[in-house]
Amino acid sequence: MLPTTVETKCSTLGCQNKATSRCTGCRDATPPTVYCSSDCQKRDWIFHKKYCGKKAYTFDMTLVGSRDPVITRSFEVPSWYTFQELHYTLQYAMGPWQCTHLHEFSFRGERDPFTYNDDEKLKILPRYLYEDDFGFSMPGQPAVPKEWEEKLLLSDVFDPRGRLHGKVVQDGEISPLMYTYDFGDCWEHELKYKGEKLAREARPLFTSAQGCGPIEDCGSISGWEDVKAAFRVPAAQRTSEQRYKVQWAKDVSGLGDACDPFKEPDVVQMNYEGRWENHLQAYKLASARA
Template sequence: MLINKIVLDLIEEIKKTDLWTVMPPVEKERLAEIIAFVGGQDVTKRREKKSVQPAIYQFKITLKGMRPPIWRRFLIDNQVTFEELHTIIQIVMGWEDSHLYNFDTKDALVEILDDSFEFFPSAREKYDARETQIGELITEEKQKCLYTYDFGDDWEHELVLEKILPIDEKITVPTCLKGKRACPPEDCGGVYMYSEIQAALKGEGELDEEMIEWLGEFDTEEFDIEFINSILKHYAVNR
């Protein structure tokens, strides 16, 4: 293909520059992968999975930028994948799982990987949420992780591993232990717009008629833990 030749020629020109001489070996290796990729070769690497000692994780997740705070505390098996953790967060928070997401552990980025978007090298190590167990990357109490949902509204959540508990058949996982306040309505515009909605519902601002109709009977203080756990139970049975 013509595009392959163009990219190959471009990379070969880069290799003739001073930049190439000072490029770290790991980046040269990645460049070689790119050359092989555009040449039609299979350059997929299989990451060696880390052994995860079974345990129960107690997490607290807090929606950033919200006053008063919106948060949940829940238990989960540490051998579930980040994709499953995403689903459980959606349930305990009250989101509708309508958008993309990622997890940022500072050392790595966890998301649904698509080879078509992995053409150019990345400065950070990436893991596939569908294949990576949470216990591989989150290993210590008090460890924090950033969970971002909906890259349009950009809802950022701080996820903190509060406790690592031994496996106990008497403990049901996943389960929500506690929480406060309702999750914002999906697609409401992000932290700033939801703050405006909160203020208006308290009589400290105004909303247009269309927004009022869209919100319906929305209650910012509602948190139904029994309903959440019934959905988690159904999810656990059918996963």
Template sequence: MPRQIFHLLVTLSDIAPPVWRRVQVPGGYTLDRVHRVIQHAMGWRDCHLHSFEINGAQYGEPDPAGELLLRDELDTRLDAVATKGARFRYTYDFGDWWEHDVVVEDVTAPEPDVRYPLCADGDQACPPEDVGGAFGYTEFRAAIADPAHPRHAEMADWVSATFDRFGFDPARVTTLLRRLT
């Protein structure tokens, strides 16, 4: 049983209306596990590089070429770098450059009989992978919403005609998160 549960608010930057998730994770999770929680919670597929910026330090997967100065996320526990009220940045896909603001809203004792991690709440579906960042997502939403848009058919075929930007189910995310434990 974990000793502390971190309540994280993860918000995708530069997207309106906001895409956000509230997740609860054990404080003993290393940052690579927090990365996987965010991936599942946001709906990303973990196809790209990522990093955390916490208190001015960069964390991620070590660069074998040594060109990126990242501290190893496998060696860093969440409870060692963050406390209640802390804010940090999680960046995913260095091409599309999806920045996420992460706030530690609370740190509590675990609830009896609750399995962690879990997704408590959220809003809006995550943008599709490789859509082109915030600008590309704006264009994508316009094309999907308007059958007369010149790129409507292309975008609908690419992602699925059933894409629902309002579709988000915390219970489904929690089920996916159960696979991490």
């Protein structure tokens, strides 16, 4: 452990003592992991070892077509996450949404980013659209086991030494990653890779968020704009259609009269560990049932 001048409390859960040293394994992380004693550090190791000295990837995400305001999220995710866990992260970031529709990952660019020889192809495909699921396959798509998303690591793609890294780099930069959710409403998200840093937790962390996530099944961006427009009209002046949209939003969101499509996301709340864990377990159950 190294001396530190950081005026903060010990990182061990429940300890309120002033920190006097920091973990050497992630000493350059911001904020640093600090302790008041070696005993506290030992007690915290069962949690801290999950991310000590490991990397996280940072992304800026934009919901394509959103406006007034443009819906954005900036976040970091562990480098050891799979693409399925990235899918869960994006579901959480947007509502949270409920992980009940098909989705697809793809990289922008002319080349197939997941072709690494003539005999073996691994493309970003819709999560559930496979012959084993519905008795049909998508024309022109290679047969890829649906479990690929559970196994492909983000580091396979975004780490410079990753086995697929070279396939997504064009003109010296990583191509934007596109995430499409719900092929009916067609929610398109553009993710721009911003770099890597030392991980601060073994879960996603959000640094900024703008714009309320749309309510699922509202009918794409245009449908969400219609919902927002209905809420803008004073209750006494709403048409029957606008009253229906407002009531629908209150019912479907589960928020009742607290439903507010103009409420800005609370980043502090989004970063609650228990909140993330609860939604993660729900997403895993939803995927298991699919």
